[in-house]
Every structure is written in structure tokens, then in C-alpha cells.
Amino acid sequence: MSNLLEINNLSVDFPSRRGQVAAVNKVSIEVAKGEVLGLVGESGAGKSTVGNSIINLLEPPGYISGGEIIFDGARIDQLSNEEMRKIRGAKIGTIFQDPQTSLNPLMTIGKQLSETLIETLKISGSSAREKAIELLDSVGIPEPEARLDAYPHQFSGGMRQRVVIALALAGDPDLIIADEPTTALDVLSKNKFWI
Amino acid sequence: MAKIDQSNSRWQRFLDNDIVYSFFTTPGAIIAATITFIAITAAFAAPLIAPYNPFDPAQISLWDGKLPPAWSDGGSTAYLLGTDNQGRDMLSTILYGGRISILVGIAAVFLGMLLGVTLGVISGYFGGLTDTIIMRIADVQLTIPGILVAILINGIGRAALPLELREEFAIYVVIVAIGLTDWPQFARVARGATLVEAEKEYVQAAKLIGLPKFTIILRHILPNTLRPVLVIATIGLALAIIAEATLSFLGQGIPPTTPSLGTLIRVGNEFLFSGLWWITFFPAIALIILVFSVNLLGDWMRDALNPKLR
Amino acid sequence: MFYFILNRLAQALLVMAVVSAISFSLFNFVGDPVNNMVGQDATREQRIEIRQQLGLDDPILVQYQRFMLNVAQGDFGLSYRIKQPVSQLILERLPATLELVFASAIIAVFIGIVLGVFTGIRRYSWVSKIIMSVSLIGVSLPTFIIGIGLIYLFAVYLRWLPSSGRAGVIEIGGWKTSLLTVDGWRSIILPAITLSLFQLTMILRLVRAEMLEVMRSDYIKFARARGLANRAIHFGHALRNTLVPVITIIGLNIGGLIAYSVITETVFQWPGTGLMFIQAVDFVDVPIMAAYLIFVALLFVVINLIVDILYFVVDPRIRRGGS
Numbered sequence: 001m002s003n004l005l006e007i008n009n010l011s012v013d014f015p016s017r018r019g020q021v022a023a024v025n026k027v028s029i030e031v032a033k034g035e036v037l038g039l040v041g042e043s044g045a046g047k048s049t050v051g052n053s054i055i056n057l058l059e060p061p062g063y064i065s066g067g068e069i070i071f072d073g074a075r076i077d078q079l080s081n082e083e084m085r086k087i088r089g090a091k092i093g094t095i096f097q098d099p100q101t102s103l104n105p106l107m108t109i110g111k112q113l114s115e116t117l118i119e120t121l122k123i124s125g126s127s128a129r130e131k132a133i134e135l136l137d138s139v140g141i142p143e144p145e146a147r148l149d150a151y152p153h154q155f156s157g158g159m160r161q162r163v164v165i166a167l168a169l170a171g172d173p174d175l176i177i178a179d180e181p182t183t184a185l186d187v188l189s190k191n192k193f194w195i
Numbered sequence: 196m197a198k199i200d201q202s203n204s205r206w207q208r209f210l211d212n213d214i215v216y217s218f219f220t221t222p223g224a225i226i227a228a229t230i231t232f233i234a235i236t237a238a239f240a241a242p243l244i245a246p247y248n249p250f251d252p253a254q255i256s257l258w259d260g261k262l263p264p265a266w267s268d269g270g271s272t273a274y275l276l277g278t279d280n281q282g283r284d285m286l287s288t289i290l291y292g293g294r295i296s297i298l299v300g301i302a303a304v305f306l307g308m309l310l311g312v313t314l315g316v317i318s319g320y321f322g323g324l325t326d327t328i329i330m331r332i333a334d335v336q337l338t339i340p341g342i343l344v345a346i347l348i349n350g351i352g353r354a355a356l357p358l359e360l361r362e363e364f365a366i367y368v369v370i371v372a373i374g375l376t377d378w379p380q381f382a383r384v385a386r387g388a389t390l391v392e393a394e395k396e397y398v399q400a401a402k403l404i405g406l407p408k409f410t411i412i413l414r415h416i417l418p419n420t421l422r423p424v425l426v427i428a429t430i431g432l433a434l435a436i437i438a439e440a441t442l443s444f445l446g447q448g449i450p451p452t453t454p455s456l457g458t459l460i461r462v463g464n465e466f467l468f469s470g471l472w473w474i475t476f477f478p479a480i481a482l483i484i485l486v487f488s489v490n491l492l493g494d495w496m497r498d499a500l501n502p503k504l505r
Numbered sequence: 506m507f508y509f510i511l512n513r514l515a516q517a518l519l520v521m522a523v524v525s526a527i528s529f530s531l532f533n534f535v536g537d538p539v540n541n542m543v544g545q546d547a548t549r550e551q552r553i554e555i556r557q558q559l560g561l562d563d564p565i566l567v568q569y570q571r572f573m574l575n576v577a578q579g580d581f582g583l584s585y586r587i588k589q590p591v592s593q594l595i596l597e598r599l600p601a602t603l604e605l606v607f608a609s610a611i612i613a614v615f616i617g618i619v620l621g622v623f624t625g626i627r628r629y630s631w632v633s634k635i636i637m638s639v640s641l642i643g644v645s646l647p648t649f650i651i652g653i654g655l656i657y658l659f660a661v662y663l664r665w666l667p668s669s670g671r672a673g674v675i676e677i678g679g680w681k682t683s684l685l686t687v688d689g690w691r692s693i694i695l696p697a698i699t700l701s702l703f704q705l706t707m708i709l710r711l712v713r714a715e716m717l718e719v720m721r722s723d724y725i726k727f728a729r730a731r732g733l734a735n736r737a738i739h740f741g742h743a744l745r746n747t748l749v750p751v752i753t754i755i756g757l758n759i760g761g762l763i764a765y766s767v768i769t770e771t772v773f774q775w776p777g778t779g780l781m782f783i784q785a786v787d788f789v790d791v792p793i794m795a796a797y798l799i800f801v802a803l804l805f806v807v808i809n810l811i812v813d814i815l816y817f818v819v820d821p822r823i824r825r826g827g828s
Contacts, residue, residue, distance in 0.1 A: 055730060057726060057729055057730060085729075085732050085734070086732065087732070088729065088730055088731065088732040089730065089731040089732025089733070090732055093730075093731075094727070094730040094731075096723060096726070096727055096730070098723060101722065101723035101724060102723050102724055102726075102727040103724055103727070104724040104728070104742050104745075104746065105724075105746075106745055106746055106749065107741075107742070107745070115733060115737055115741065116731045116732075116733065119731070119732055119733050119734060119737070120731070120732050164727075167727070167731060168730075168731070170731070171731070171732065331516070335516070335520055338760065338805055338809050339760065339764070339801075339805050340760060340761045340764035340765070342764055342765065342767075342768070343763075343764035343767065343801070346764075346767060346782075346783075347798060347801070350782070350786040350794060351527075351531060351794070351798075353786060353789075354531070354786065354789045354791065354794060355531075355534075433645070437647045440647055440649075441647055441648070441649055441768055444647075444649045444768075444771075445649075445767075445768065445771050445783055446783070446787060447783070447786055447787070460649075460650070460653070464653060467653070467656075467657060467661065468661060468668075472657075475653065479650055479653070479654075482647070482650070483645065483646060483650065486645050486646075486647070487642070487645045490641070490644065490645045491641075494641075
């Protein structure tokens, strides 16, 4: 199969006291290597839910009630959390909607980068620091070395999202899931993001 | 597939209300409410349902004093929970005592609510210097634990009264002391709700039409502060009851002539060492059950009324 | 940062001014100071003389000034009942209260945080459910009932521990401590546990609630999405963010310990400042009451100042002036 990601008849249900609410109903998609696929829909259509189910981070009490998710030839929707964890970050990177809340406000971005690098690439602390600087540079953050010790609130919105991108790319994943990455940004930054 | 409820009858809608749903599916809430209800009714109906009137000297017989509960050796079914050292029936004293405890608690919370909501709404609606001053005072008071504030105000109040009036007015000093302890919580919450409501369009519209401030506040803003205030009030009631019991236990609350549960516990404590355990035990249990159920009710209410936790 | 401290200091001074005004009013208007000093049988001339001695006929502001000057020097006059300087009485009884508060604080903070983190991380385990139920009881039970219960169980029924009083006191350089003897420990345990329980349950529930809230946050979700291990998430991210608001609350709780020590001391007849105050109210011993009022206010003002500054230092967002 040349498809990197294949979703077949995925259904996600949320139990509520009025019965099961189907957030996602038999959705199938295919993404090949190198391909960019956009999911378009109105608010509440279930786009984020599809993204969340791929990496098995559904908000409880949601659960996958049917279908399968195949990544790089192997089925991943039935994996244990520990097995899934190894895929997250290292193989599949995720960018969430709001860069402000995605970053821990009390931790320097250098630390948040390093811990991700150490966990996914299995490198040492010092190499992690170097790699972190490289990453920041690659997403267009000026003076990356100095910025390592900065806290998230010291960045502008657009810069923050770049940091988030750097974090998502840190593990050198094969697939990136981006959930409305520019929604929380102002108009100017939105344009910069896609450049 | 999702089922969507189409029934529109008022009763149906009431049952479907999130809060009501939560109430009926949380067994703890039902038990707590039932107990609270029973306790409150019992306390209010004390004169009617108590086997004796423990404060009528004609009904007390010293010979019957110090009797253990009915199921122990030496007890009698005439006095189900035993008697105290003066021959008063424990069950009756608990009912009368509980009555005082609840009444004082309700009065105190009511006072705090009145004062707090008034100041809070004024603070929120008019803003500016008034707001700053009121909130600063509230903040400062909140940094001191309530019970200490109550003890201090109560102590000063008692000291300020001339000697002869101290016992008579003790109960009012307690109510005022606890009420003054409570107001900042109510003020904060009322102010918050007021700020939210005042921004809403229908209030702006009312202002534009030229409705007098007082009407706007009364008719529009006040009803919307009720929800959070209610939560605070229930929790406050439990705390008020505990506060009064504590004050009475310290000897600075309700005097033994018309004792509350706290006073009973204090008086009974002296007999703990001579083995007459029931004189303290039963008032203590009554107090615990009362506070526990009011607390559970408050907890449930807080969870049910908080949209964030659902 | 400077402006912040200045602002807080100004507030503190305002509070002290108000409290001292109340204290002063107590002194002047409650009861008749002259009566309290010389009793009922003094003659008219004696009263006039005393009034002049005490300066009671001077204008109020002058009296207030005198009062404040005295207070600044720690002079609160003589206790009506014990006839000793109030400041001396307070200093004598302070060590007892401080040691009790200290012991309780240690218990409450450590056990509270540990249990809070545990019940936050393992939310649905049956151990957590038991802990939460017990904590609900802990909040419902008034301190004095817990005290009586403990006394009855351990002192009357089991006879393991003393039921009241402070034993095993040794004096070290003016400070009478009971923490250095076995007897001392036996007598402090019950009051310390009683005093700590309320705070312990509060800290537990707070830490747990914070932990749960933090675990639902977006940055934790993102941390998971990056493949971070549970330990890194729980202790690296969650705990750090949980502790920030919790530190403030713990700081404020120290004040709570001092407040509840009044009750605990009375239940256990522990000879500290709290018991002193209660006895003073019973006898309308105004100098002690007035002094205690100022003493308590000062304590809370200082505690809050320290906590405010600590919070400022710990949370980088406030330090940089907002996020």
C-alpha cells in the first residue's frame, strides 16, 4: 500500500443520557506519502474528532465504535496506550488549534523542546539542546539560542505557533495532523503561517 | 443514532433540566436532601414532637437524672436516649437544641446574604471608587479565616454589652458575628454575576429606554445572581452551623438556658470522664449528621450548577 | 516589583490602622477602665485621681496617640485579671502555640499534598474513592468534635495519651519547648492531629482539584500528542503547574492553622495564646483582648505580604507583568 494513512469507515460515538451521539459516522480517507489532505466542514462537524482518534486522544467519554485506522501498513486504532505513545510525536506529529494553550506557561520552550527530542529521538540532553536550536531556526524564529530560555508568554501569537510547529516536527514524524492551526492567529500571522 | 427528545410538556422539560437530572441520579444528593429536610422539620416542630419539654421545670425530675440510653443497663424506654445530670430527656434536648442550631445558622446566613449581595451588586453595578473600596475590604477580610473573625467579633460584641444583658443578647451577637463573617463571599459572587449581567444587551437596552437604576437592578440583575448565591448560601449554612456550635462550645455562644447543639456538647463534655458518655455523644451525632447532609447538598449543588465540570 | 510591594505595604498599614482603632475603642469604651483597676469601693476622689493618671480626660485623639505609642513599644498595660503586663503574657504563651501550629502544618502539608497528587492521578481507583469519602467527613466535622473524639478514644478509653495540657517542657534560652521530650511529644500529638485535619483535607481536595484541572488542559494534551511518558507528564508538567496556586493557598492556610489553634487549645487546654484569648473574653479582660486583636492582625498582614511576594516570584507570568 502506498498510502501512509488509511481510515476505513471510522465511527466515533459519544454516549450521553439521550443515547449515543455519533460524532463521526463511517468516515473513510486516504493520505499518501507526500500528500496534503484537507478536511473541510462546519463547526461541530467532527473534524477534530477524526484527528484525535488517529492518535487515540479522544476526549472521554468518546470512543471509536467502528472502523479501522491503518498507519504505514499497520492497524493502530486498537493499540494500547503505551504502544500508541511510541507512535505519537515520533511517527505522527500533531498541531492543535490554540498555540497559547498548547504550551505549558511555566516551562521554558527550550525545556519543552528538549524533553520532546529526548523522548522521541532518544538523544542526550546536550545534543537535544543543539537540535532544539536547529529546529527553532528552521521554523523561522530569530535568535533561537537566546529564545530557548524564554517562556511562552514572551512570544507573539505567530511566533508561538511556530514553536508549536517546531515541537510537532521535533520527532521527525512521517505524518502531521494540523487541527485548524491558524484559527487562533490574527490575519497577518495567518498569512505568514502558510508561507 | 442519536435520539432527540421532542416532548414539550412543562413537566417533561423540568425533568430534563440538567440540574434536576443530576439530582435524581446522584444518590448522595437525595439522601442528603432527605436528611436535611427531616432534620429541619424535626427541629422546627420540636415543641410538637419532642416527648418532653426539657425547659419546663415541672417536667424534669432529678431522680431520673443520669440515666443511660434505653438499650443500656438501667435505661428506660421513657427516656430513649437517656437523661442528663438534671434529668432532662436527651432526645428532647437534642430536638430543641437542633432547632436553635438551625435557626441561628439560617439567620446568620441570611444576614450575610443580605449584606453581601447588596454590597456586591452595588459594587458591580456602579463600579469605580465604591467598587474598589468595597472589594478591598472584602478581600482583606477574606484573608482571615472565618471562624477567627467570628470569634473576634463575638468576643468584642459580648464584651461591649453590659453585664446584665450579656446572656439575653448572646444569641443575637452570635448571629451578627457569623453574618458579618459571611458577607464577603456573597459580595464577591454577587458582584461577579452583576458584572456579567450588566454587560448584556438587554440591560443596555433597559438603560437606553430610561428605566430607573433601581428597577433594572431589581428586575434584571438580581435574579441572575441567584444561582451562584444559592450555592454559596448552602455551603454557608453548613459553615454557619459549625461556627455557632464552635462558639457555643467555647463557652462564648448560646447560653445553657436555651442551649444549641454546641452548648449541649460543651455541657456534656464535663461528664465524659465520669462515663456518662451519652450526654455529649448524642448531641454530637446530631450535629454531625446535620452538617454532613447540608454539606453534601451544597457539594452536589455546586457541581450541578457549574457548567465547567460537566 | 517595587510598585507592587509599595501597594501591598500601603494596604497593610491601612489594615493595621483600622484594627488599632478598634482595639483602642475597646480599651476606652468597654467597661469602665477605672472600675477595672480599682474595683467598686473606690471613693470619688480616688477615681478622679486615677482618671487623671490614666489621662482619661484628654481629648480622644491625644489618647489615641498615646495608645499607639504604647502599642508600638509593645506596651498594652496590665491584664485586668492576672495583673501582669500583657506583652509579657503573650510572649510567655507564644512558644506553645507556635510549636503546635508548626507540628500541625507539617502534618497537613505533607500528607495533604501526597494524598492530593495520588487521588488526582489515580482518580478512579477505590483507594482514591475511600480517601475522598474520608476527606468529606473531615470537612464536615467541626474541629472541636474531632478533638473530643480523639480525647475520648486515646485518653479516656485507651489511656495511651494524656487528655489535656502540655507536658515535658524544657527551657532553652528563654524558649520553653515541649518538642524535645517523649512526654512532650505524647502531649502534642492529639492536638496537632486535631489542628491539622481541617487543613489537611482542604489541601488534599485542592491539590486534587488542581491536578485534575491541569490534567485536562491543552498543554497536557499536546504533551501526550508529542509522545511524552507518563512520569514526565505527571511530575514534569502537571505537578509544577499544580503547585503554583497551591503554594498560595498553603501560605494562606498557615493563617487558618493559627485561627483554629484557638479552638484546639481550648479543647485540649493547651496553654497557648488562643486559650489566653478565650479566657480573656470570658472575664472581659480588655487589655488582653485588645492586644490579641492587634497581634492577630499583624500576623495575618505579614503572612499575606510574604505569600503575595512568594507568588510573585514563583509565577513568571506575574513577574513579567502579564501574559
